Amino acid sequence: MTLQSKRPALGPLVIVLVSLVLAAYFCFAAIQGDYGVMRRADVDAEARTLQAELDQLNAQIARMENKTRRLSDTYLDLDLLDERARDVLGLIRPDEIVIR
Numbered sequence: 020m021t022l023q024s025k026r027p028a029l030g031p032l033v034i035v036l037v038s039l040v041l042a043a044y045f046c047f048a049a050i051q052g053d054y055g056v057m058r059r060a061d062v063d064a065e066a067r068t069l070q071a072e073l074d075q076l077n078a079q080i081a082r083m084e085n086k087t088r089r090l091s092d093t094y095l096d097l098d099l100l101d102e103r104a105r106d107v108l109g110l111i112r113p114d115e116i117v118i119r
Contacts, residue, residue, distance in 0.1 A: 086099065090103070
């Protein structure tokens with residue numbers, strides 16, 4: 020009779036360890052990776068910031084378009100024209116007091 024030594028089976032242990040390491044890696048990548056949950060939160064925050072900036076720029080463009088229309092040849096706003104002329108030329112009316 021031959022005596023067989025009882026050695027622990029390393030094959031299943033290696034497979035389990037490799038599986039655990041791969042699972043840990045994929046969990047980490049799902050949370051911290053380039054396409055992970057944290058990156059998604061950063062992208063969403065950046066999108067909200069850029070949307071707010073876009074809204075401000077659109078409001079500014081609307082104000083500029085309104086002033087441009089009010090100074091056009093087809094529609095002349097005399098109050099706006101008076102304001103711009105005073106600002107550009109530095110003139111005041113005789114009945115006004117300038118406080119600096």
